[in-house]
Amino acid sequence: MQKIISILVEDKPGVLMRIAGLFYRRGFNIDALSVGNTEIPGKSRFTITVNGDEAVLEQVRKQVQKLVNVHRTAEHDMDNSQLREYALIKIHFTEGTKTEILHLVDFFGGRVIDIFEGTAIVEIAEEQSRIDLLFARLEPYGILESLRTGKVSMFRGNRSLNQPPKLIKVSG
Amino acid sequence: MSPKRKKRMTGARILYNVLMEEGVDVIFGYPGGANLPFYDVLCDSNIRHILVRHEQAAAHMADGYARASGRVGVCLATSGPGATNLVTGIATAYLDSSPIVAITGQVERRFIGTDAFQEVDIVGITIPITKHNQHIMTAGEIVPAVKTAFWLAKAGRPGPVLLDIPRDVLLEEAVYDPDVVVTLEGYNPIISGHSGQIKRAAKLLSGAKNPVIVAGGGVIRSGATDELIRLSQLLGAPVLTTLMGKSAVPPDYPYYLGMIGMHGTSRAMEAVKRADVIVAAGARFGDRAVLSYDAFEKMAKFIQIDIDPAEIEKTVEVDIPIVGDAGKILEELNNRLEKDHANDITAKPPPTGELERYEQTETMGIPAAIELLSKKNLDAVVTTDVGRHQIWAAKYYQSTGLDTGMFITSGGLGTMGFGLPASLGAKVARPDKRVILITGDGSFMMNIQELATSSHYDLPVLVLLMNDHHLGMIRQLQDAFYDAKYMACEFPENVDFVAAARAMGLDGRRVTSIDQLDDAIEEGLRSKHTFVVECLIDSQENIPYRTYED
Numbered sequence: 001m002q003k004i005i006s007i008l009v010e011d012k013p014g015v016l017m018r019i020a021g022l023f024y025r026r027g028f029n030i031d032a033l034s035v036g037n038t039e040i041p042g043k044s045r046f047t048i049t050v051n052g053d054e055a056v057l058e059q060v061r062k063q064v065q066k067l068v069n070v071h072r073t074a075e076h077d078m079d080n081s082q083l084r085e086y087a088l089i090k091i092h093f094t095e096g097t098k099t100e101i102l103h104l105v106d107f108f109g110g111r112v113i114d115i116f117e118g119t120a121i122v123e124i125a126e127e128q129s130r131i132d133l134l135f136a137r138l139e140p141y142g143i144l145e146s147l148r149t150g151k152v153s154m155f156r157g158n159r160s161l162n163q164p165p166k167l168i169k170v171s172g
Numbered sequence: 173m174s175p176k177r178k179k180r181m182t183g184a185r186i187l188y189n190v191l192m193e194e195g196v197d198v199i200f201g202y203p204g205g206a207n208l209p210f211y212d213v214l215c216d217s218n219i220r221h222i223l224v225r226h227e228q229a230a231a232h233m234a235d236g237y238a239r240a241s242g243r244v245g246v247c248l249a250t251s252g253p254g255a256t257n258l259v260t261g262i263a264t265a266y267l268d269s270s271p272i273v274a275i276t277g278q279v280e281r282r283f284i285g286t287d288a289f290q291e292v293d294i295v296g297i298t299i300p301i302t303k304h305n306q307h308i309m310t311a312g313e314i315v316p317a318v319k320t321a322f323w324l325a326k327a328g329r330p331g332p333v334l335l336d337i338p339r340d341v342l343l344e345e346a347v348y349d350p351d352v353v354v355t356l357e358g359y360n361p362i363i364s365g366h367s368g369q370i371k372r373a374a375k376l377l378s379g380a381k382n383p384v385i386v387a388g389g390g391v392i393r394s395g396a397t398d399e400l401i402r403l404s405q406l407l408g409a410p411v412l413t414t415l416m417g418k419s420a421v422p423p424d425y426p427y428y429l430g431m432i433g434m435h436g437t438s439r440a441m442e443a444v445k446r447a448d449v450i451v452a453a454g455a456r457f458g459d460r461a462v463l464s465y466d467a468f469e470k471m472a473k474f475i476q477i478d479i480d481p482a483e484i485e486k487t488v489e490v491d492i493p494i495v496g497d498a499g500k501i502l503e504e505l506n507n508r509l510e511k512d513h514a515n516d517i518t519a520k521p522p523p524t525g526e527l528e529r530y531e532q533t534e535t536m537g538i539p540a541a542i543e544l545l546s547k548k549n550l551d552a553v554v555t556t557d558v559g560r561h562q563i564w565a566a567k568y569y570q571s572t573g574l575d576t577g578m579f580i581t582s583g584g585l586g587t588m589g590f591g592l593p594a595s596l597g598a599k600v601a602r603p604d605k606r607v608i609l610i611t612g613d614g615s616f617m618m619n620i621q622e623l624a625t626s627s628h629y630d631l632p633v634l635v636l637l638m639n640d641h642h643l644g645m646i647r648q649l650q651d652a653f654y655d656a657k658y659m660a661c662e663f664p665e666n667v668d669f670v671a672a673a674r675a676m677g678l679d680g681r682r683v684t685s686i687d688q689l690d691d692a693i694e695e696g697l698r699s700k701h702t703f704v705v706e707c708l709i710d711s712q713e714n715i716p717y718r719t720y721e722d
Contacts, residue, residue, distance in 0.1 A: 010358065018299055025300065055485070062482035068304040068324065071358045167355040170323040 032150020076153040183311035184342040200230040204250020206277025209342035225621040229593035231261020236597025252290030267584025271325035303331035311346035328361025365501035378513035380449035389416030390454015392577040396499035408520030419579035423570035426522035433461035537711040552606040557591035557615030560644035589618025627677030640709035680704030
C-alpha cells in the first residue's frame with residue numbers, strides 16, 4: 001500500500017543518506033522523493049512516497065524518527081492532507097493539433113510554459129490522478145520527454161509538522 | 173561559568189579538555205598520522221592510554237569497559253585502515269546497545285574526497301552501525317560534538333557514536349568554552365511508560381494463570397534487576413532470560429529458570445510454552461530467542477517493555493506495548509499491581525527443581541569444563557567469545573558470584589575475537605574484580621595479539637580456552653544441516669596456545685584431562701598475570717536445539 005511520509009530534518013550533509021539507508025535496509029524502493037527548505041532557517045522537509053507492507057513501513061518510520069538529524073515525521077493521506085505533484089511534459093504539436101493540445105492542458109489545469117521548434121513544454125501542479133489523466137490524454141500526440149517531482153503534502157487545518165521545537169539540553 | 177575558563181587553544185587541546193570534562197579516565201587507541209596531534213596532547217596527560225595491538229581490539233575494549241562499568245567507553249584510531257578496523261567493534265557495540273564513543277582521525281580538510289593517503293569515508297561507512305556519527309569540520313565544533321556524543325551514547329537505548337576529526341582541525345585554534353549550552357531537537361527518548369498502558373498491563377497480569385517474565389539486555393542496561401525481581405515475586409512468575417539478558421537476575425534466584433531460545437534450557441522453554449502472559453522486559457524478540465515468529469505469536473499474550481519505540485512489534489505482534497525505561501516501567505507496574513490488584517493475585521511458589529546442570533563431568537568436554545568452573549562460585553566478571561563455548565557458558569555458568577550484568581558476551585553480532593579485548597576492557601573498568609574469559613580456539617586466535625597488550629599493561633585475566641581444534645559451531649551446523657559433511661571447520665594441531673602466551677610475556681598450562689583442570693584453574697587464579705588454561709577438548713558434543721513447537 002502507498003504511504004506518504006513527511007520528515008522534518010536539520011539541513012545537514014548526509015541526512016538524505018541516513019534516511020535513504022533505512023528504507024533500503026528493509027527492502028523499500030522509494031517511489032518518489034522531494035526535498036526543500038521550509039520557513040524555518042536550517043530546516044528542510046522531505047516528502048517520501050513509498051509502497052509496501054504497512055507494519056514494516058511503520059517500523060522504518062520509527063527508525064527514521066530515531067535519527068538525531070530528524071526532528072519530526074508524519075504520515076499523510078487524502079483525508080488529512082492536501083497532496084500535490086508537479087510534472088513537466090514536452091510534447092510535439094502541429095498546426096492541426098495545437099488547439100486541441102492547448103485546450104486539453106487548460107482543461108486539466110496545466111499551463112504551456114514554452115513553445116520552441118514544434119514542441120511545447122507543459123507544466124501541471126495537481127493531484128496525482130489528474131496528472132495521470134493528463135498524461136493519458138497527451139500520450140497520442142507524442143510525448144518527447146516528461147518528469148514528475150513526486151508528491152508533496154500539507155496537513156489540512158491547524159496541524160503542522162513544523163511546530164516550534166522542543167529542545168533537549170545535553171549539557172551546560 | 174567564569175569567563176576565565178574561555179581560552180584559545182588548539183583543537184587537540186580542546187578535545188582533551190572536553191574529554192576530561194566528560195570524566196574520561198582511559199582511552200583505548202592506536203596512533204597514526206591523522207590523530208598524532210591528539211597524541212601529542214595525550215603525552216603527560218591525566219587520561220590513561222592503552223595502546224592496543226589492533227584497532228578492532230580498541231573498540232571491543234571500550235565496549236567491555238562500558239559493559240563492566242556502566243560508563244561510556246572511548247576508543248581512538250587514525251584515519252583510513254585505523255578507522256575501518258574499528259568497524260567490527262562498533263557494530264558489536266551497536267547490536268548489543270553498549271555505549272561507546274569512537275574517535276577517528278581524518279585526513280586534512282583540503283584532501284577530503286580526493287582519495288588521499290589513508291582516507292576513507294568512515295562517517296558514511298558507519299551510518300548503519302552507530303546511533304549517530306559526524307564529521308567535526310572546525311575546532312569550534314569539538315565541544316558541542318563531544319558533549320552530544322557522550323550524552324547520546326548513554327541516552328535512551330545506549331549505543332556507539334563516532335566522531336571523525338581531520339588532522340588540521342586538531343591543529344587549528346579556537347576558543348574553548350566548556351560551559352557552552354548544547355541542545356538537541358531530534359532525539360528525545362521516552363523514559364516513563366504510558367500510565368494507561370501500565371494499567372492495562374497490570375490488569376492483564378492480575379488475571380494471568382501462568383505469567384512468565386523474559387529479561388533481555390535492556391534490564392541490565394537500565395539497572396532494572398530489583399524491580400524485575402519484585403514483579404516476579406508479586407506474581408510468583410518464573411524469570412527467563414535471553415542470551416543478552418543472562419546475569420540480569422542472580423543465578424540462584426529461586427524463580428530463575430535459565431535461557432530461552434534455540435539453545436535454551438528445557439525448563440525455560442517449557443515455562444514459555446505453558447505461559448498465558450509473557451512480559452518481555454528489554455528483550456527485542458530476536459530470531460535466536462523466538463525461533464518461529466508465527467508459532468511464538470500464537471502462544472500467549474505479550475506485554476513488551478522497551479525503551480526503543482522501533483523495537484516495539486518489530487518482529488512479534490504484542491498485546492500491550494510500553495515504551496520507556498525498563499526499571500521505571502517495572503516500578504510503576506509493580507506499584508499499580510500492589511495498589512489495584514492486591515486481592516486478585518496469589519503469588520505462586522517458586523518452581524521446584526534445580527537449575528539445569530551438566531551431568532557427564534568425567535570426559536574433557538566444553539560443558540564439563542564450564543560446569544567445573546561454575547561450581548567454584550568465583551566472584552568474577554565473565555566474558556566469552558563466540559561459538560559453542562559461548563552457548564555452553566550461557567547454559568551452565570551459573571556461579572553465584574556472577575554479578576548483575578557481568579556476563580559479557582557478543583550476543584547480537586556474534587563477533588569472534590570479542591572476548592579477549594572485552595575482558596581486558598572489563599579489567600580496566602573493574603580492577604577490583606577478577607575477570608575470566610571463556611573462549612574457543614577459533615575465537616581466541618582472532619584477537620590473540622592482545623595478549624601482548626595484557627602483559628604490557630599488566631591486565632590479568634584468567635583465560636579458559638576450549639581447544640577442540642575445531643570451529644565447533646560450524647561443525648555443529650554442518651552436523652545438523654549439511655549431512656555431517658565437514659568443510660573448513662577443523663584446525664590441525666599446529667598451535668601451542670600456552671607457548672603463544674609465553675611468547676607474549678605471559679604464562680599458562682595445558683590440560684588434557686578433566687581431573688587436571690581444577691588444579692590448572694587454581695594456578696591461574698593464583699597468578700598475578702593473565703594465565704591461559706588451554707583445555708584440550710576430546711569431545712565434539714553438540715548443543716541441543718530447542719523449539720517451541722514440540
